[in-house]
Amino acid sequence: MYWVFKTEPSECSMQDIMQATSPVLWFGVRNYQARNFLRDQVQQDDLVLIHHSSCADVGIAGIAKIVATGLADPTQFEAESPYYDAKASLERWPWYAVTLSPVQQFNRILSLAELRQQPELAAMTLLKKGNRLSVMPITKEEYDLVLFLTST
DNA sequence: GCCAACGTTGGC
DNA sequence: GCCAACGTTGGC
Numbered sequence: 001m002y003w004v005f006k007t008e009p010s011e012c013s014m015q016d017i018m019q020a021t022s023p024v025l026w027f028g029v030r031n032y033q034a035r036n037f038l039r040d041q042v043q044q045d046d047l048v049l050i051h052h053s054s055c056a057d058v059g060i061a062g063i064a065k066i067v068a069t070g071l072a073d074p075t076q077f078e079a080e081s082p083y084y085d086a087k088a089s090l091e092r093w094p095w096y097a098v099t100l101s102p103v104q105q106f107n108r109i110l111s112l113a114e115l116r117q118q119p120e121l122a123a124m125t126l127l128k129k130g131n132r133l134s135v136m137p138i139t140k141e142e143y144d145l146v147l148f149l150t151s152t
Numbered sequence: 153g154c155c156a157a158c159g160t161t162g163g164c
Numbered sequence: 165g166c167c168a169a170c171g172t173t174g175g176c
Binding site: 031032129130131132 | 156157158159
């Protein structure tokens with residue numbers, strides 16, 4: 001499948017994924033709908049558009065590939081972490097993480113305004129007003145069109 | 153910094 | 165189980 005992951009570049013940027021020497025752990029999802037996608041549908045070798053959010057240059061920065069799925073997000077067990085969840089135990093934990101390897105960093109950030117100019121992308125969850133999901137499925141057609149835009 | 157939109161909480 | 169109040173997200 002194809003996905004968009006929302007990430008704050010101050011935590012995990014496309015550059016971080018590019019420069020890492022081993023797969024990067026992508027963690028911090030604390031929304032049940034996004035968690036369910038991550039747990040139940042994200043599969044090894046799926047391709048992911050990496051969207052930078054809450055930053056100066058908002059938009060899609062590149063592509064990563066899923067390496068491992070079904071991992072426990074370690075931060076849910078770390079009391080000092082902002083992602084700590086007191087209800088999580090080693091026997092029973094709610095929050096999942098995956099690892100990512102780089103595929104390609106785009107030569108520019110594709111802004112939301114630019115994506116919105118494409119009528120074929122209007123159905124993308126990422127472009128919906130008020131959307132807060134950090135893990136969103138997209139169609140192959142949407143994925144291919146985003147890739148095409150980076151070549152224009 | 154503003155504010156719309158959404159998820160979560162908690163009183164009843 | 166409803167729903168108002170509250171907190172958070174996130175683009176602008």
